[in-house]
Structure formats: structure tokens, C-alpha cells
Amino acid sequence: MKTQERYDAVAIALHWSIAFLIVAAFGLGLTVDEFPKAWERPVINLHALTGLTVLVLSFIRLFWRLAHPAPELPLTMSPLARSAAKIGHVGLYVLMIAVPIIGVPTLLYRGRSLDFGLFQIASPFARTPEIFRPLTEAHEVASYALIGLAAAHVLAALYHQHIRHDDLMARMSPRRGGS
Numbered sequence: 001m002k003t004q005e006r007y008d009a010v011a012i013a014l015h016w017s018i019a020f021l022i023v024a025a026f027g028l029g030l031t032v033d034e035f036p037k038a039w040e041r042p043v044i045n046l047h048a049l050t051g052l053t054v055l056v057l058s059f060i061r062l063f064w065r066l067a068h069p070a071p072e073l074p075l076t077m078s079p080l081a082r083s084a085a086k087i088g089h090v091g092l093y094v095l096m097i098a099v100p101i102i103g104v105p106t107l108l109y110r111g112r113s114l115d116f117g118l119f120q121i122a123s124p125f126a127r128t129p130e131i132f133r134p135l136t137e138a139h140e141v142a143s144y145a146l147i148g149l150a151a152a153h154v155l156a157a158l159y160h161q162h163i164r165h166d167d168l169m170a171r172m173s174p175r176r177g178g179s
């Protein structure tokens with residue numbers, strides 16, 4: 001059965017921009033040690049700015065979503081599958097916001113400043129306080145949870161597209177013209 005309703009253009013633009021930026025932030029976070037030592041500071045700064053953009057866009061997206069309800073899930077989905085989809089989406093929203101928020105103290109407690117180009121936010125800490133380690137671990141674990149959940153989400157989308165054939169992907173597709 002085909003679903004006619006789609007997410008609106010704003011939700012679709014935000015979905016794909018945020019997905020791209022999360023993958024970029026994750027890639028930069030994982031590979032920061034692979035760059036030459038002199039690049040460490042700009043790479044971490046780029047990582048932080050990418051992550052902060054995710055944070056801002058995710059808040060906009062959350063408010064947009066609360067004002068513009070999502071299209072109904074296909075009737076062919078079982079109640080269990082619907083609940084799983086809804087819980088999964090809530091989990092993604094929570095982690096999209098929590099991961100970059102935890103990133104801010106991870107950065108500042110390490111004594112690093114945030115460089116926005118036009119202005120800087122200096123770290124108030126000259127030395128790395130003890131709390132740095134658990135915070136870094138929390139940031140790392142939460143970011144793995146985000147990527148893990150996003151991977152399950154992609155598998156679910158592919159399952160709908162190629163096994164259920166219910167055209168769910170078209171609801172979030174940037175193509176114009178609908179399903």
C-alpha cells in the first residue's frame with residue numbers, strides 16, 4: 001500500500017542537513033588523533049562547531065515537529081512496529097540534542113576555547129579538572145548510541161523500502177512530486 005502523505009519541505013531539509021552534519025561530526029571526533037599535531041586544535045574546533053550546528057538545527061526541528069505533526073505511519077504497520085518507530089524517533093531526538101550538549105563541557109573542561117571566527121568563548125579552566133574523564137566518556141558513549149540508533153533507523157528505512165515495499169522513504173525524500 002502506498003502512503004500519500006509526506007513530511008513537509010522544512011522537516012525534510014532539516015532531516016537531511018542534520019543527518020549529514022552528525023556523520024561529519026562523528027567522523028571528525030573519531031579521527032582527530034589521525035591528523036598532524038598542529039591540526040588538532042582547528043580539527044577539534046571544526047568538530048565542535050559542526051556539533052553545535054547539529055544542536056541548533058535539532059532544537060529548530062523539534063519545535064517545528066511539535067507545531068507540525070508527522071504524517072500517519074502506514075496502516076500496514078503492526079501496533080508493535082509503530083510503537084518501535086515512535087520510540088526510536090524520540091530516542092534520536094533526545095540523543096541529537098544530548099550528545100552536543102555534553103560536548104560543550106567536554107571541550108571547556110579540557111581547557112580548550114571555542115573559536116567562532118568573529119569571537120571566542122574562552123575556557124574558564126586553566127588545568128583539566130578531574131570531571132573531564134567521565135564527561136568525555138559520557139560524550140563518547142552517547143555519540144556511539146546516537147550512531148547505533150541511526151544505523152538501526154537506516155536499516156528500518158531500507159527494510160520498508162525493499163522488503164515491505166510501502167514507499168515509506170518517499171515521505172522523507174527531497175524529490176518533488178510525492179510518492
Ligand code: HEM
Binds near residue numbers: 050110
Ligand atoms: C552530533 C554531535 C557530536 C557527535 C556525534 C560527536 C562525536 C564525538 C566522538 C565520536 C568523539 C571521539 C570520542 C573518543 O574517541 O574519545 C568526540 C570527541 C570530542 N567531542 Fe564531540 N561530538 C559531537 C558534538 C560535540 C560538540 C558540540 C562539542 C563541543 C562544543 C564536542 C567536543 C568534543 C571534544 C572536546 C572531544 C574530545 C576530542 C579529543 O580531544 O580527543 N563534540 N565527539
Ligand code: HEM
Binds near residue numbers: 020090168171
Ligand atoms: C544520523 C542520521 C539520521 C538521524 C539522526 C535521523 C533522524 C530521524 C528522525 C528523528 C526521524 C523522525 C522524524 C519525525 O517524526 O519528526 C526520521 C525520520 C525518517 N528518516 Fe531519518 N535520520 C537519519 C538518517 C536517515 C537516513 C540515512 C535515512 C534513509 C536511508 C533516513 C530515513 C528516514 C525516513 C524514511 C523517515 C520517515 C519515517 C516515517 O515516515 O515516519 N534517515 N529520521
